[in-house]
Amino acid sequence: MFTSKKNFSPEYIHKKSNIINIIILLIYIMILFIFWNFQVVNYEHYKNLALMNIYDTVKIKAPRGLILDKNNMVLAKNRINFSLFISISRSKNINNTIHNLSKLLNIDEEEIKLRINKYKEYPPEYPIIIKRNIKLKTVIYLKSHKNLFPEIEIKLEPARSYPFKKIASHILGYISEIPRTFLKKKEFKNYDLGDLIGITGIESIYEKYLKGKKGEKTVIKDSQGIIKEELSSTPSISGANIHLTIDFELQKFIENFLLNNKGTVGVVDLSNGGILALVSKPNFNPEELSSEISYKKWLEILNNPDKPLTNRFIQGIYSPGSVFKIVMSIAALQEKVITTNTFYNCFGEINIYNRTFHCWNSFGHGMVNIYSALEQSCNIFFYNLGKRIDIDLISKYSKMLGLGQKTGIDLPNEKIGLVPSRKWKLKRFGVKWFPGETISVAIGHGQLNVTPIQILKLISTIALRGVIKDFHIIDYIEKDGKIIYKFKTKERQLPIQKKYFEIVIEGLYRVVNKEGTAISAKIEGLDICGKTGTAQIISKRNVNYKKLVKKGKFKPHSWFASFAPRNNPKIAVVVLIENGGNAGSIAAPLASKIYKWYFNK
Amino acid sequence: MKDFIKYFDKLDFLLLLGISILGIFLISSAVQDSSVNYGLKQSLWLTFSVILFFVIMKIKTDFIFKSSFLIYLFLIIILIFQILSNKIISGTKSWIKIGLFNIQTSEFIKIFIALILAKYLEKINVIGWKEFLQIFIIIGIPFILIGLQPDFGTAFTLLSFFATIFILKKIKKSIILSLLILSLVSSYISWNYILKDYQKNRILSFLNPGKYKKTFNYQSIQSKIAIGSGGLTGKGYKRGSQSKYKFLPIRHTDFILSILGEEFGFFGISFLFTLFFLFIYRQYNTRIQNNRDFTFIFLFTTIILFQFVINSLMTVGLFPIIGIPLPFVSYGGSSLLALFMGEAIIFRINLNNFLLNE
Numbered sequence: 001m002f003t004s005k006k007n008f009s010p011e012y013i014h015k016k017s018n019i020i021n022i023i024i025l026l027i028y029i030m031i032l033f034i035f036w037n038f039q040v041v042n043y044e045h046y047k048n049l050a051l052m053n054i055y056d057t058v059k060i061k062a063p064r065g066l067i068l069d070k071n072n073m074v075l076a077k078n079r080i081n082f083s084l085f086i087s088i089s090r091s092k093n094i095n096n097t098i099h100n101l102s103k104l105l106n107i108d109e110e111e112i113k114l115r116i117n118k119y120k121e122y123p124p125e126y127p128i129i130i131k132r133n134i135k136l137k138t139v140i141y142l143k144s145h146k147n148l149f150p151e152i153e154i155k156l157e158p159a160r161s162y163p164f165k166k167i168a169s170h171i172l173g174y175i176s177e178i179p180r181t182f183l184k185k186k187e188f189k190n191y192d193l194g195d196l197i198g199i200t201g202i203e204s205i206y207e208k209y210l211k212g213k214k215g216e217k218t219v220i221k222d223s224q225g226i227i228k229e230e231l232s233s234t235p236s237i238s239g240a241n242i243h244l245t246i247d248f249e250l251q252k253f254i255e256n257f258l259l260n261n262k263g264t265v266g267v268v269d270l271s272n273g274g275i276l277a278l279v280s281k282p283n284f285n286p287e288e289l290s291s292e293i294s295y296k297k298w299l300e301i302l303n304n305p306d307k308p309l310t311n312r313f314i315q316g317i318y319s320p321g322s323v324f325k326i327v328m329s330i331a332a333l334q335e336k337v338i339t340t341n342t343f344y345n346c347f348g349e350i351n352i353y354n355r356t357f358h359c360w361n362s363f364g365h366g367m368v369n370i371y372s373a374l375e376q377s378c379n380i381f382f383y384n385l386g387k388r389i390d391i392d393l394i395s396k397y398s399k400m401l402g403l404g405q406k407t408g409i410d411l412p413n414e415k416i417g418l419v420p421s422r423k424w425k426l427k428r429f430g431v432k433w434f435p436g437e438t439i440s441v442a443i444g445h446g447q448l449n450v451t452p453i454q455i456l457k458l459i460s461t462i463a464l465r466g467v468i469k470d471f472h473i474i475d476y477i478e479k480d481g482k483i484i485y486k487f488k489t490k491e492r493q494l495p496i497q498k499k500y501f502e503i504v505i506e507g508l509y510r511v512v513n514k515e516g517t518a519i520s521a522k523i524e525g526l527d528i529c530g531k532t533g534t535a536q537i538i539s540k541r542n543v544n545y546k547k548l549v550k551k552g553k554f555k556p557h558s559w560f561a562s563f564a565p566r567n568n569p570k571i572a573v574v575v576l577i578e579n580g581g582n583a584g585s586i587a588a589p590l591a592s593k594i595y596k597w598y599f600n601k
Numbered sequence: 602m603k604d605f606i607k608y609f610d611k612l613d614f615l616l617l618l619g620i621s622i623l624g625i626f627l628i629s630s631a632v633q634d635s636s637v638n639y640g641l642k643q644s645l646w647l648t649f650s651v652i653l654f655f656v657i658m659k660i661k662t663d664f665i666f667k668s669s670f671l672i673y674l675f676l677i678i679i680l681i682f683q684i685l686s687n688k689i690i691s692g693t694k695s696w697i698k699i700g701l702f703n704i705q706t707s708e709f710i711k712i713f714i715a716l717i718l719a720k721y722l723e724k725i726n727v728i729g730w731k732e733f734l735q736i737f738i739i740i741g742i743p744f745i746l747i748g749l750q751p752d753f754g755t756a757f758t759l760l761s762f763f764a765t766i767f768i769l770k771k772i773k774k775s776i777i778l779s780l781l782i783l784s785l786v787s788s789y790i791s792w793n794y795i796l797k798d799y800q801k802n803r804i805l806s807f808l809n810p811g812k813y814k815k816t817f818n819y820q821s822i823q824s825k826i827a828i829g830s831g832g833l834t835g836k837g838y839k840r841g842s843q844s845k846y847k848f849l850p851i852r853h854t855d856f857i858l859s860i861l862g863e864e865f866g867f868f869g870i871s872f873l874f875t876l877f878f879l880f881i882y883r884q885y886n887t888r889i890q891n892n893r894d895f896t897f898i899f900l901f902t903t904i905i906l907f908q909f910v911i912n913s914l915m916t917v918g919l920f921p922i923i924g925i926p927l928p929f930v931s932y933g934g935s936s937l938l939a940l941f942m943g944e945a946i947i948f949r950i951n952l953n954n955f956l957l958n959e
Binding site for chain 1: 604825827831847862886888889891892
């Protein structure tokens with residue numbers, strides 16, 4: 001603009017100073033206009049952004065409901081523990097942080113990295129839980145060296161405690177961090193990553209009652225997510241308490257009795273179908289699984305050949321063995337295949353369909369009818385029934401009496417088992433049923449597979465003379481002293497004549513009280529009725545049978561299904577000892593101890 | 602002495618002092634919970650600057666112009682020494698440690714470039730290739746050295762000298778054309794070979810805010826939120842949530858204006874801008890007849906205005922974040938000291954003018 005003039009002297013520029021001043025004024029106005037636009041025109045927009053920066057709602061975890069036994073003994077409760085969180089945004093060097101944490105908490109660096117990685121979709125200031133249940137020593141160290149670890153935060157959190165450790169672990173289950181895949185589902189919309197959720201047992205099945213309702217805090221936080229001020233809060237609402245039908249003293253008694261045996265025991269109160277005890281061994285320590293368990297430890301438990309996480313009572317699949325003779329008896333009587341006057345002669349073995357079938361007693365039982373056949377558990381008698389009753393009819397009665405289907409007990413992942421039929425075989429293998437197979441099924445072998453709880457259902461239905469009662473482990477749910485749910489037992493009568501039940505019960509009475517297979521269970525003055533069973537794991541016809549069985553691993557499982565007293569029965573007990581061998585010498589005496597304990601208390 | 606009191610530009614001096622004191626208040630708010638009391642440190646710097654201001658006013662202007670080239674060379678040597686010694690303080694090599702305080706050489710060299718240029722341009726009205734080359738070397742050497750430190754903000758401000766010269770003098774068209782080509786080539790080279798990734802990212806995030814949202818544009822977004830949420834009247838002194846809760850980056854230096862905007866709103870911004878532009882206006886409207894002195898005032902005032910505008914635009918996301926402080930307001934002893942030294946020379950020139958006219 002000054003290029004037209006040859007001499008750019010100060011005088012010349014002074015003359016043109018108006019132009020310079022106008023330029024300065026324009027810059028002044030322009031900049032003010034820009035700020036006006038930000039601070040006045042778009043004020044609301046930026047005000048909200050500023051508020052969004054600092055306001056946050058923090059969830060307050062709710063204490064979980066308690067789990068109690070029928071005598072109000074607390075089986076699962078809450079304690080306070082120290083949990084360690086880190087915020088990535090506050091870490092100067094994340095690799096250093098991981099290294100320090102690894103040394104401090106004695107966790108693999110890889111495991112911490114995996115953990116942090118789980119939260120990669122979360123903002124960097126989100127507190128990531130690294131370990132629960134921190135040792136007090138570590139807490140004190142961290143608190144006194146706070147400035148060294150600005151990224152670490154220690155919070156007090158409610159944690160689960162199972163005061164009796166392993167006892168009743170399969171009933172209670174355990175809690176663990178909610179799997180990431182769950183979070184996307186609608187039913188888990190109230191959960192956040194890092195929240196604990198019931199994984200098995202009562203903890204899982206009554207999760208929605210136990211978990212309670214989270215509280216909320218409105219806070220002001222700084223750019224690193226550090227809470228500076230608390231504005232308001234809605235307190236959390238603790239979960240409801242679950243009262244079980246379990247009698248913890250009985251449960252403990254049985255668990256201590258079983259010691260290191262593998263096996264399972266169930267006791268049911270016949271007046272209402274409530275489970276009094278449910279033992280499965282080996283079991284686990286739910287407290288260990290509910291805290292931060294290392295991946296290595298977890299694999300160790302998962303790969304344990306004894307499967308401590310399997311609740312054998314509802315998830316173990318076994319041949320019912322001779323216990324199944326009860327079903328055969330009911331079917332034969334109701335279908336009028338036999339009467340109490342029907343006798344078969346037992347020579348120790350029998351040839352059916354060109355195959356030789358053996359009785360367990362190779363000397364033979366002589367002439368047997370239904371009473372003595374049950375009492376002695378004579379195979380020959382039931383082979384004969386297998387010849388005369390069609391497999392589909394056997395299947396029908398098995399299912400009627402509760403086998404091959406879920407009992408509906410309020411525990412997760414109950415197995416179904418298998419009751420074979422013609423239709424099933426055709427569908428499964430594409431071939432038709434051979435009558436010879438029915439002979440094996442008749443003594444509880446062959447394709448037949450049941451869970452111990454199904455056997456408990458069977459023996460209970462027999463004890464109640466055809467009345468089926470739903471099993472349950474929950475009694476009622478209570479919140480702040482008010483009962484919000486109470487289990488109501490439903491029952492129905494089977495279309496089987498009562499007199500046939502009386503006949504079978506007489507047989508079962510003799511098993512324990514006359515010359516039967518479970519004479520070892522007899523208690524004077526208490527009419528225990530029961531049936532032993534020996535479930536072969538490998539065929540007796542295997543050439544190496546004797547050698548393999550000696551090794552123990554292939555020793556047959558022993559069953560004892562029973563109830564007492566004979567009239568107006570109070571409880572039913574099913575015992576299954578894996579590789580227990582002769583039922584009369586191990587399963588039956590244990591049942592007897594349970595009755596003694598129960599009726600003498 | 603009587604003359605001094607009579608002709609000393611009291612209003613301008615009060616404006617300078619006022620703006621600087623406002624800066625101290627804002628710095629105190631910016632670093633409320635810092636362990637270092639930057640507010641106090643800045644007040645000490647201001648005291649020192651004011652003392653130096655009056656000391657320099659005692660020195661004859663001719664003497665300053667005469668010795669300017671020597672000091673210029675001396676500072677160039679220090680710059681080279683700094684680069685070679687590779688002394689790294691706070692990420693860049695631009696700090697040389699003297700006692701308790703850190704001195705930034707690049708802030709001082711601006712004064713002497715302006716002095717040399719003013720002296721050189723005294724006799725020149727039309728800038729040809731020879732003259733241009735000499736000017737180019739005077740500015741270019743420190744430009745490259747400061748850029749190498751790397752302190753692109755300060756290096757960038759040196760470019761304002763060219764702008765002033767273009768306004769004051771006549772320049773051959775061929776020079777303008779070559780400059781255009783040169784700037785294109787040099788920006789290509791610096792993009793590909795000189796700029797570090799974080800610097801490129803800052804520029805990229807400025808050009809494409811959406812894409813670099815979370816990381817590189819974070820500072821710019823938080824600054825805009827701070828200023829915008831201040832509204833008309835602001836949130837109150839030391840009550841800005843953006844600064845108090847540390848959402849604002851480098852609060853006490855480059856983003857000091859964001860604090861003013863957040864805590865005192867548009868009124869606060871207008872107040873500072875009015876003081877500042879009043880000061881700038883008065884500087885430009887000097888009645889100096891001496892061509893050399895006049896050119897110096899223009900060069901030095903323009904560089905201050907330039908920094909002021911760039912910093913303001915930076916805080917509202919209209920300019921990339923390249924590290925230019927707000928003159929007189931941002932924390933920084935070297936910057937404040939250099940500004941007062943330059944102003945001392947201008948005040949002396951104006952005083953001379955009155956005494957001469959007397």
